[in-house]
Amino acid sequence: MQIRDLPYPDPGDPDTRSGGAFLLWLGRRQLGGQLKSLGWGTLHMAGLAALPLAVGTAVEAVIDRSGARLALAGGLIALLGALVALGDTMLHRTAVTNWITAAARVQQLLARKTAEMGATLTRRVAAGEVAAVSTGDVEKIGWFVESLSRFTAAAITTVAVCVALVVHQPALGAVVAIGVPLLVLAVLPLLPPATRRADKQREKAGRATELASDTVAGLRVLRGIGGEELFLGRYRRASQEVRRAAVHSARMWALIGAVQVLLPGLLLIGVVWYGAELAFSGRISVGELVTVYGAVTFLLFPLRHFEEIAMAYSFSRPSAKRAARVLALRRGSPEAAGDTEPAGDTETAGDTESAGTASTTAPRPAGDLYDPATGLLAPAGSLTAVVCGDPDAAGRLADRLGGHAALPDGEAAEPSALLGDTPLDAVPLAEARAAVLVQDKDPVLLSGTLAELLDVPASGTVALPAALAAARCGDVLDALVQGSADAGDDPMRARITERGRSLSGGQRQRLALARSLVADPEVLVLDEPTSAVDSHTEARIADGVRDLRAGRTTVVFSSSPLLLDRAERVVFVSEGPGGKVTATGTHRELLRTDPRYRAVVTRETEQEQEESGGPRPRTPVAERAALAEYEELA
Known part of the structure; x- marks a missing residue:
């Protein structure tokens, strides 16, 4: 894989059992690039290792006054220099290619997982952690992949040089062969504390980043209550903790670097001292001493690669662990999706293609929408409103109706929702999305023009003007035209800022609703x-959605009387960890017969519930006012 060939047609199915297993899987997928980098790295290292021999030969030629041997040594040095330059250039090229392609593979895997999980992703892991994995952690994983081939080439060359020294000059070679492994092992006890300090630094940096993100997101509220200085002080303290942790970590890595300089220097001094004695005694020649000195000096270069691989692994291991934790998430329950064990390298491009062919020939699921966990039934072709006593349970139920049964860690897997007789989490993602569209309570508007925002996969049945009219976006379009200098008289050319920050909350909701309506899915969950x-506006939107979605299955989670009164069927899900459907009927029927439903919809206090005397026919004042307002609007 070359950089020009990115992105990958299929990034693969990673082994997410652990961070180490994920790194091993990634290394196997990069095997071709690693072998190329290893070959060029070995050529580069071998050229450097052979230079002392050529220099020693040149010294011997000068001592012996042999011009032919000196010319031969000069030519050998020039040849080795060319090989070193070529090997170094190609090593850098292939190593950086491995880095970029490995990082691109991980980013593609993360993007695919984000698209697969949808809104349920942030229920499993924090959004800040996902962002950290896709940026800093990806870079650290790529660093380890890049340095692995250089380390392997350095290790091979080091062993070869030590063996050659033992064979060529046993006395000095034995000293070098014993000393080099000791130098490598000397830093191993320092690596665990250095890794712990680095992990602590990353943890504190992550907390500071989350605090900064929360502060920026809530800046308008902070200014409203005069809390800027309070949160600024908190961020300053968090920033100082990061600085102290970074200095603490840097000291340990500086100590490791000092050891990597000091001990090889002592070895070099010892070898030169011992070699000089051998030369004075006539046991070795001056040229051999120069060769051994040059070889030992060369060995200091591979030792730096040993330090680099140790640092790269210590930084990439927790990064790979976090990436594996995100990539291990599954869209549906393990029983339905069949994902109880990581698939490793079992997925191939051919399997993906055959699966896609099967999905296009299989009939799209249709029918009533049913959730076994709560007993919720949304009949096909009707507008069903759902009232939940627990708002958090409402969000999880909405996600489950979209085919996402993922839950926060530690909670048991829930059964998948059924569309007709088909479990949604067992349906390929593309089919599930085409069949059921879930609009989150806090929809995101991406930056770009309004035309780009509303350019979504759609059935083609609902025209864009009809969707905008049903969502009552007329005033929103006027505001966009007035606020955009490039729009002219065409609101479709007006630009939407990041996350729609230039619009009010209600305007963002209506544009997101229009986007969902124009998609015209088989089942729409709002x-x-x-x-x-x-x-x-809410009453007019309720009328518009009901009319536009006539004959199509629509599920609306809301406790607004104006929406509930338009629904053909209202379902009440009780509060509690195992919330179940406890009442079904029209809005007005449930107001009269179910006190718990009435308490949620009308926001009754406990005292008002006690005064009501239980489930007796009664219409609260707040509900009468809401119904009167509806009749006036109608």
């Missing part, structure tokens, strides 16, 4: 789609 709009 989680609090009108929580940020006023009552008059």
Whole structure:
């Protein structure tokens, strides 16, 4: 794989059992590039290792006054110099290619996992952790992949040089062969504390990053309450903790670097001292002494690669562990998805292609939408409203209806929702998304023009003007035209800023709703789609959604009386960890017959519930006002 061939057609199915297993899998997928880098690295190292021999030969030629041998040594040095330059150039090229392609593979895997998990991803891991994995951790993993081939070439060359020294000059060679492994092993006791300090630094840096992100996201609120200095002080303290942890970590790595300089220097002094005695005694020649000195000096170069691989592994191991934890997440329950064990390298491009062919020929799931965990049933072709006593349970239920049964760590897997007789988490992702679309309660608007925002995969049945009209976006389009100098009179050319920050919460909700409506899925699940709009607009949106989605399955999670009164069927899910459907009917029927439903919808206090005397026919004042407002708007 070359950089020009990126992205990968199929990044593969990673082994996510552990960080080490993930690194090993990544290394196997990079085997071709690693072998190329190893070959060029060995050529580079061998050229450097052979230079002392050529220099020693030249010294012997000068002593013996042999011009022919001196010319031969000069030619050998020039040849070795060319090989060293070529090997170094190609080693750098192939090693950096390995780095970039490995990082690209991990980023593609993370992007694919993010698309697969959807909104449920942040219920399993923090958004900041996902961002950290896709940026800093990817770079550290790529660093280890890049340095692995250089380390292997250095290790091979070091062993070869030590063996050659033992054979060529046993007395000095034995000293070098014993001393070099001791130099490598000397730093091993220092690596665990250095790794712990580095992990502590990354942990503190992650906390500071999360604090900064939260502060920036809530800056408007902080200014409103005058809390800028309070949070600025917190960030300063967190930043100082990161600085102290970084200095603490750097001291240990500086100590490792000092050891890597001091001990080889002592070895070099010992070899030169002992070699000089041998030369004075006539046991070795001056040229041989120069050759051994040059070989020992060369060995200091591979030792730096040993230090680099130790640092790269200590930094990449926790990064690979975090990446493996994110990539190990599964869209559905393990029983339905069949993902109880990592697949390793079992997936191939051919398997992917055959799976895609099968998915296109299989019939798309259709029918009633049913959730076995709660007993919720949304009949096909109807508008069903869902009221949950627990707002958090509502979000998880909405995700499950979209085919995502993933839960926070430590919770048991839940059964998948069924569309007709088909479990959604067993359906290929593309088919599940085409069949069921879930709009989160906090939808995100990507930056770009309005036309780009609304350019989504769609059935083609719902025209864009009809979707915008149903979501009551007329005033939003006018505001976009007025606020965008490049739009002219065409709101489709108006630019949306990052996450739609230039729009109000209600305007963002309506544009996101229009985007969902124009997609026209078989089943549309809306989680609090009108929580940020006023009552008059909410009533008009409810009418627009009901009319536009007539004959299509629509599920709306809301506790707004104006939305609930438009629904053909209202389902109440009780509060609690094992919330179940406890009541079904129309909005007005449930108001009269179910006190718990009435308490959630009308926000009754406990005292008002006690005064109501239980489930007796009664219409609270708040509900009468809401219904009167609806009749006035209608």
